[in-house]
Amino acid sequence: MDGLQNRERKAALKGAVFHIICPVVAWDAHLYPIARLFFPQKKIRMDREGPIEDLAVEPIGDTGIRVLFQDGSMHEASGQDKESVKRALYDALAQRLGQTLSWGTLVGVRPTKIAQNLLREGCSAQAILNCYETDYRVQPDKAQLAIRVAKTQKELLERFGFGRIGFYLHLPFCPSRCSYCSFLSYPLEPKERLAAYIHALLEDLERTGAHMRQRGLTPSYVYFGGGTPTAPDAKDFERILQGVDRHILRGVHPLEYTVEAGRPDGLTREKLQLMKQYGVTRISVNPQTFCDQTRLCLGRTHSSADVLRAVGWARDAGLEWINMDLILGLPGEGVREVENTLRQTLALGPENITVHGLAYKKGAALWEEALPLAKELPALGTYVTKELMKAGYEPYYLYRNKNTVGHLENIGFSKSGKQCRYNMAMMEEMDSIIACGASAVSKAVVGMDEKGAPMVTRQTSYKDLDLYLEGFEAQMTQKLLLLDEMKP
Ligand code: SF4
CATH class of the missing domain: 3.80.30.20 (tm_1862 like domain)
Structure with missing residues (x-):
């Protein structure tokens, strides 16, 4: 039954366009790249209001975020800053699709930059690993790789x-x-x-x-x-x-x-x-x-x-x-x-x-x-x-x-x-x-x-x-x- 429900849920996200409704204009720039990570072949459409075709992302007061799917199921998270918005959509889609992504919410060219900055501040490897996993949902093997590269680069520089x-x-x-x-x-x-x-x-x-x-x-x-x-x-x-x-x-x-x-x-x-x-x-x-x-x-x-x-x-x-x-x-x-x-x-x-x-x-x-x-x-x-x-x-x-x-x-x-x-x-x-x-x-x-x-x-x-x-x-x-x- 669970398998069937999962398949039905995934099927609901099929189609050439992935549609997000979000009333907060400033969040578009955070939501769009995360949607692209999960649906690289689709056109991503963002609207302020209207019926939910795929999902809606909305603020909960001044402190939280709600991701609401077309079938009424939802995911709630705290925080409204850039990384919280990205994490909320990432977690909602990862759960829905049963799929995690190697580099989590990171979409930039240089994922090692985080490790380089934290090494410069004197953080331990474990603290950096925690940061990659908790703040950015990066998979442990990729986080370890980024730290290893950053350490080598520090020595080389x-x-x-x-x-x-x-x-x-x-x-x-x-x-x-x-x-x-x-x-x-x-x-x-x-x-x-x-x-x-x-x-x-x-x-x-x-x-x-x-x-x-x-x-x-x-x-x-x-x-x-x-x-x-x-x-x-x-x-x-x-x-x-x-x-x-x-x-x-x-x-x-x-x-x-x-x-x-x-x-x-x-x-x-x-x-x-x-x-x-x-x-x-x-x-x-x-x-x-x-x-x-x-x-x-x-x-x-x-x-x-x-x-x-x-x-x-x-x-x-x-x-x-x-x-x-x-x-x-x-x-x-x-x-x-x-x-x-x-x-x-x-x-x-x-x-x-x-x-x-x-x-x-x-x-x-x-x-x-x-x-x-x-x-x-x-x-x-x-x-x-x-x-x-x-x-x-x-x-x-x-x-x-x-x-x-x-x-x-x-x-x-x-x-x-x-x-x-x-x-x-x-x-x-x-x-x-x-x-x-x-x-x-x-x-x-x-x-x-x-x-x-x-x-x-x-x-x-x-x-x-x-x-x-x-x-x-x-x-x-x-x-x-x-x-x-x-x-x-
Ligand atoms: S630039 Fe590189 S990838 Fe492009 S055609 Fe030449 S050899 Fe191939």
Whole structure:
């Protein structure tokens, strides 16, 4: 009978729209993201009054909250602040659907921030764990993971220090487009477009580099991202590496120089040797999965054998710091496929492994295909984390995307002493970043606020390639003004 009642209750929440009635305008911003967590495929509609289609949320006097379902059942809780409102709806829906969510009511990009702040205040691990579980309904394994990452980050930040200059350049071209991609990525054809972009990027490097010299700004590390930076032919690829060498580095050996080689298609021995020659210290070779059938469905035009070959060539070329990206939640991939991917990745012994939860646009075909497995994913994520830690990899940064299947997070794992500073800098905004290329973001850390958080000013180049080329002068002027705010 209970099972039947449960099924009936869940069925009542089915439909393309999830409807909330709430008379308090200020609560909309707290209720909406919680409803989205439980119903990622639905449109969420909020009204002030009217008949209850799904549920209503209303204040009880000045001190409490009532969640009232369409069938008359209700959930009551105390408090009316932001977190109380979120918790009340979360608890009501979790009870109703018989479903808890890994990260509870947390919807932000950086769930580790809470642990970092509490560690800074001197709280014990147990107190932080209680806070995650009680205030935010985070599951114990995720709370423990967040605390572990926050502790590692604290040590790393003390070691790295704040206030260096990082340099980023961007090449938004790929051999083919992956079906889950939400980044800026253009095909290599027509050749004229790639040629025009490389021409502009080289000018960007030259003029940015000249201004950096005038201002005494020397980069401690370089990150070449994309797209797939290694997608152009060896001649064009070398022109870009030369541009970085001549205009940005000028004889300086950075602490770290990453090229996101990314996809192994188009990666050759020659390009890997060029990277070594120009001082690249770290590369990414990203299998995402070792299941060739899945990869083909994703539109990635390379095989597992290509990944193995590329890693072998990289080691032969003397590149000794390799990251490999994996994705959990790919359509059709369960425990067996993930175990295989993990086994093959570990056998290659990369220094870094980054595990992403699949995130893509709502309504996309891939989303529908992946959903049947979504319930298994939190356990699968926990399994992968445990296996990597057993193999000697420590999680050192963690962030979340919107619309991730199974509410998974993205975690950067590293062997001891091989953590990537650029990734840390992006998480913590601890350094100023000077960037070249379309959609690249330059950031100047201009000080700290009263809570000790960095205050950052940004300049973002156009994402669209044509706009980047047409608006080159205006963007350059803005960027050079931003560089004037950076401290050498
Ligand atoms: S390699 Fe990366 S940037 Fe290129 S299409 Fe695939 S996901 Fe997008």
